[in-house]
Amino acid sequence: MQTRIAEIAAGLYRLSTFVPEVAAPAGFTFNQFLVLGDEPLLFHTGFRRMFPLVRDAVARILPPERLRWIAFGHYEADECGAMNEWLAVAPRAEVAHGQTACLVSLNDMADRAPRILADGEVLDIGGRRLRYLDTPHIPHGWEAGVMFEETTGTLLCGDLFTQAGDGPALTEGDVVGPAIAAEDLFRYSSLNPGMGATIRRLAALAPRTLALMHGPSFAGDGAAALGALAADYDRRVGAAMA
Ligand SMILES: [Fe+2]
Numbered sequence: 001m002q003t004r005i006a007e008i009a010a011g012l013y014r015l016s017t018f019v020p021e022v023a024a025p026a027g028f029t030f031n032q033f034l035v036l037g038d039e040p041l042l043f044h045t046g047f048r049r050m051f052p053l054v055r056d057a058v059a060r061i062l063p064p065e066r067l068r069w070i071a072f073g074h075y076e077a078d079e080c081g082a083m084n085e086w087l088a089v090a091p092r093a094e095v096a097h098g099q100t101a102c103l104v105s106l107n108d109m110a111d112r113a114p115r116i117l118a119d120g121e122v123l124d125i126g127g128r129r130l131r132y133l134d135t136p137h138i139p140h141g142w143e144a145g146v147m148f149e150e151t152t153g154t155l156l157c158g159d160l161f162t163q164a165g166d167g168p169a170l171t172e173g174d175v176v177g178p179a180i181a182a183e184d185l186f187r188y189s190s191l192n193p194g195m196g197a198t199i200r201r202l203a204a205l206a207p208r209t210l211a212l213m214h215g216p217s218f219a220g221d222g223a224a225a226l227g228a229l230a231a232d233y234d235r236r237v238g239a240a241m242a
């Protein structure tokens with residue numbers, strides 16, 4: 001396994017590890033995003049067992065001990081399995097997440113106390129601002145949330161738009177169709193009546209880049225893609241309720 005690095009927006013790096021055994025035969029990518037600033041932030045740590053791979057990839061961009069913030073979509077191994085390894089290697093690093101994640105899991109599971117972010121709160125990392133947004137149960141996990149990097153208009157959207165396969169680092173092509181196909185395959189989302197509204201709230205940010213945890217990053221009309229994804233979840237919820 002190797003971790004590939006691509007700058008998907010100015011000063012925002014995608015670290016991508018393709019694992020052919022997951023969701024075979026297509027395979028599956030696990031992506032972390034390193035956001036540069038005076039206080040660099042890593043969105044997703046990767047699995048605990050993947051830590052050496054991701055640490056070495058980060059080290060090609062900056063000294064790992066400089067990392068200041070660790071954030072992620074929700075509390076699962078691929079999102080934050082290496083959280084404590086990162087806290088050990090970067091002495092000034094803090095985990096930052098929403099109130100639910102901190103109170104339910106991170107206050108106990110993180111080796112240092114996490115920074116609690118309110119819904120809509122901005123984390124200033126020095127030269128950049130990241131807005132944290134609660135997205136409870138979307139696509140899964142009560143504690144789920146996303147971050148919006150305001151300088152480049154990049155939505156760090158976690159498991160939203162998950163797709164199988166190993167595409168390019170950055171695409172201007174369709175990311176909605178592959179996401180719908182992956183939902184049909186994995187059933188990974190917690191279908192709930194609030195899904196469409198929550199995803200449309202993200203569309204209101206009008207992101208220019210969507211940073212997918214599992215799949216290529218998307219450059220283009222993020223609002224349209226999010227609107228189409230919301231419509232598909234409305235359809236699924238409607239069908240489930242019928
Ligand atoms: Fe997940």
Ligand SMILES: [Fe+2]
Pocket residue numbers: 078079158159213214
């Ligand atoms: Fe994930």
